[in-house]
Amino acid sequence: MLTGYAPILVLLALAIGFALVNLFVSELMGRRRINVGKADPYECGMEAQGSARIRLSIHFYLIAVLFILFDVESVFLILWAVSAGDLKAAGLAPLVLAEIVAFVAVLGLALAYVWRKGGLEWDR
Amino acid sequence: MANALFYLMAAGAVAAALGVVLAKSPIQCVLSLLASFFCLATIYLLAGFQFLAAAQILVYAGAIMVLFLFVIMLLNLGNPSSKDGAEDGLFRRKGAFLSVIVAAATMAAGAMAVTADGLAPATQPMPEHGIDTINGLAGEMFGRYLLPFEAISILLLATAVAVVVLAKRDRKDAGKGS
Amino acid sequence: MIEWSVLLAWIVKATVIYLGLVNVGALMTLAERKFSAWMQYRIGPNRVGPFGLLQPLADGVKFIFKEELMPAGANKMLFRFAPVIAALPSMMTIAVIPFTTKDVVLGGWNIGTFSIVNLDIGVLYILALGGLSVYGLIIGGWASNSKYSLLGGLRASAQMISYELTLILTILAVVVMAGSLDLQQIALSQNKVTDWNIWYQPLAFLMFVVATFAETNRHPFDFAECEPELVAGFHTEYSSMKFALFFIGEYSAMTVMACLTTTLFLGGPSVPFLEDPHWALQIAAFLAKAGFFLFLFIWVRWTLPRFRFDQLMALGWKVFLPLALLNLLATGVVKSLV
Numbered sequence: 001m002l003t004g005y006a007p008i009l010v011l012l013a014l015a016i017g018f019a020l021v022n023l024f025v026s027e028l029m030g031r032r033r034i035n036v037g038k039a040d041p042y043e044c045g046m047e048a049q050g051s052a053r054i055r056l057s058i059h060f061y062l063i064a065v066l067f068i069l070f071d072v073e074s075v076f077l078i079l080w081a082v083s084a085g086d087l088k089a090a091g092l093a094p095l096v097l098a099e100i101v102a103f104v105a106v107l108g109l110a111l112a113y114v115w116r117k118g119g120l121e122w123d124r
Numbered sequence: 125m126a127n128a129l130f131y132l133m134a135a136g137a138v139a140a141a142l143g144v145v146l147a148k149s150p151i152q153c154v155l156s157l158l159a160s161f162f163c164l165a166t167i168y169l170l171a172g173f174q175f176l177a178a179a180q181i182l183v184y185a186g187a188i189m190v191l192f193l194f195v196i197m198l199l200n201l202g203n204p205s206s207k208d209g210a211e212d213g214l215f216r217r218k219g220a221f222l223s224v225i226v227a228a229a230t231m232a233a234g235a236m237a238v239t240a241d242g243l244a245p246a247t248q249p250m251p252e253h254g255i256d257t258i259n260g261l262a263g264e265m266f267g268r269y270l271l272p273f274e275a276i277s278i279l280l281l282a283t284a285v286a287v288v289v290l291a292k293r294d295r296k297d298a299g300k301g302s
Numbered sequence: 303m304i305e306w307s308v309l310l311a312w313i314v315k316a317t318v319i320y321l322g323l324v325n326v327g328a329l330m331t332l333a334e335r336k337f338s339a340w341m342q343y344r345i346g347p348n349r350v351g352p353f354g355l356l357q358p359l360a361d362g363v364k365f366i367f368k369e370e371l372m373p374a375g376a377n378k379m380l381f382r383f384a385p386v387i388a389a390l391p392s393m394m395t396i397a398v399i400p401f402t403t404k405d406v407v408l409g410g411w412n413i414g415t416f417s418i419v420n421l422d423i424g425v426l427y428i429l430a431l432g433g434l435s436v437y438g439l440i441i442g443g444w445a446s447n448s449k450y451s452l453l454g455g456l457r458a459s460a461q462m463i464s465y466e467l468t469l470i471l472t473i474l475a476v477v478v479m480a481g482s483l484d485l486q487q488i489a490l491s492q493n494k495v496t497d498w499n500i501w502y503q504p505l506a507f508l509m510f511v512v513a514t515f516a517e518t519n520r521h522p523f524d525f526a527e528c529e530p531e532l533v534a535g536f537h538t539e540y541s542s543m544k545f546a547l548f549f550i551g552e553y554s555a556m557t558v559m560a561c562l563t564t565t566l567f568l569g570g571p572s573v574p575f576l577e578d579p580h581w582a583l584q585i586a587a588f589l590a591k592a593g594f595f596l597f598l599f600i601w602v603r604w605t606l607p608r609f610r611f612d613q614l615m616a617l618g619w620k621v622f623l624p625l626a627l628l629n630l631l632a633t634g635v636v637k638s639l640v
Binding site: 003004005006007008010011012014015016018019020022023025026027029031032033040041042056059060063064066067070071074077078080081082083084085086087088093094096097100101104108111115120121122 | 304312313315316317319320324365366367368369370373374375382383385386389390393394396397418419420421426446447448449450451452456459460463464466467470471474475477478481482483533538539542543544546547550611612615616619620623624627630631634635637638639
Binding site: 086103 | 186190194195197259270277278285
């Protein structure tokens with residue numbers, strides 16, 4: 001098990017090395033002449049108005065929760081997708097298919113409910 | 125090699141978990157928790173649980189932590205300076221108390237497990253495709269655990285309803301008010 | 303203990319594939335400018351090297367010597383490391399792409415199939431790690447203390463998580479066809495050109511390709527950096543190599559997505575009408591197919607106008623998600639009962 005994954009460590013070392021070199025090379029090599037104007041966050045050349053730490057729309061929360069729901073659903077569907085062929089060989093395919101259809105139907109209901117309640121409308 | 129990696133990851137998981145409680149900014153807490161999940165996933169891999177490790181990253185690190193970040197930004201908790209100092213101290217004290225209890229309980233459970241079974245080395249070689257093969261999991265999930273599996277869909281449906289109720293509740297009032 | 307030749311094979315393969323990935327990214331920046339120039343009846347960069355081929359190198363050197371800017375009020379540590387968080391996951395996903403299905407033999411030295419690893423759960427590995435590139439964008443956008451950055455990062459993350467569902471569900475339709483999460487197995491199951499998944503899963507293929515555009519924040523879905531509204535989105539405040547690192551991450555993600563599309567739907571390294579091709583031919587075939595999808599990214603960018611953000615979200619949640627679910631169920635029904 002472990003040796004199967006070991007080559008990933010080689011890639012990880014390469015990628016981290018490359019990223020860190022990139023990160024620090026221009027801090028070392030680049031010129032530095034900081035002034036107040038440069039350090040100001042960009043706002044089309046005007047002075048920055050107010051804070052950028054604003055509260056964001058509740059929509060993002062809604063989307064994130066819906067994403068978790070369907071992400072969890074797809075983790076279960078992965079199990080089924082891989083083993084669909086084997087289950088058929090074992091003669092269990094119709095039973096499991098019925099389970100999956102019921103499972104997806106309930107989640108379809110969830111999607112329909114959110115849709116109906118306007119949870120998917122971004123502009124409202 | 126495997127043992128060294130295990131201890132490294134175990135230490136990393138604990139250090140990252142400490143980072144979660146000690147970091148000043150909640151966003152850094154989230155990142156620490158992510159690091160902790162990674163160490164846990166590696167430990168799962170070392171123990172031979174491929175699917176569990178992938179699911180851990182896919183669901184916890186990839187989805188749930190995004191929600192945490194969004195909620196932190198939604199409530200604008202990102203700036204440590206905006207927090208109330210007195211409340212912060214109280215929170216810290218309660219949290220420290222709780223975590224000591226939880227840590228003690230976990231260690232007691234671990235000690236009991238060790239004294240019950242002893243620290244025997246693994247006698248069986250690791251199966252080539254890991255312990256949690258997907259076909260094996262599917263057989264269990266769609267056979268013995270059929271009912272819990274279907275119950276999960278109901279649970280997810282309830283979550284969807286709850287989140288819509290929460291997120292859409294004061295929409296009309298807010299529109300009228302301001 | 304591991305044999306030295308095995309370890310050496312790992313290092314050779316990882317280095318070659320990783321350098322290839324980074325260089326394809328560099329060449330893509332040039333290709334993007336060249337193709338856009340030709341499409342708009344211009345010449346494009348042609349001063350540095352023959353046909354401007356050394357332009358990416360010149361750009362890189364210039365990036366190194368540029369000044370590091372750190373906006374006032376930025377969270378310094380997060381601002382510094384956000385580009386790494388953004389670039390690492392997409393670079394790591396190249397590990398499981400199978401560039402050949404046959405063992406590569408170099409003068410009698412067999413280094414195995416030309417992929418860094420063959421994992422039983424290769425598809426899950428890509429999905430799990432690929433999903434993490436969201437963090438670099440949110441963290442980078444938030445840490446910059448700039449409104450444009452924050453909005454760009456949030457939009458990008460909402461868009462990426464929405465289309466990740468489509469991505470997972472369309473991939474699962476292919477997984478049902480192959481009965482495995484191992485990309486090597488998926489490639490082997492489409493050895494003949496008539497077995498390519500694109501013929502059996504045209505709807506999944508179409509949705510998958512569109513989802514890769516949304517997932518990599520590419521035009522026509524590039525709301526993360528939509529210039530008329532957000533200046534440059536989440537990397538507005540970034541300069542020098544940190545800015546470049548975001549770009550390398552983005553191009554790596556595009557390259558991996560092109561490779562993944564090739565593996566899942568176009569038979570991966572299989573060569574049409576050849577039963578048993580040489581491994582070098584397999585690599586060439588793979589690169590040609592993946593190269594087409596990389597070209598598609600550029601072609602679409604300079605052809606289509608940009609969507610609107612609410613249109614994108616509506617497409618993802620109201621069209622693609624139900625369609626992908628139905629497609630997966632239909633595939634499963636056929637696989638289970640027929």
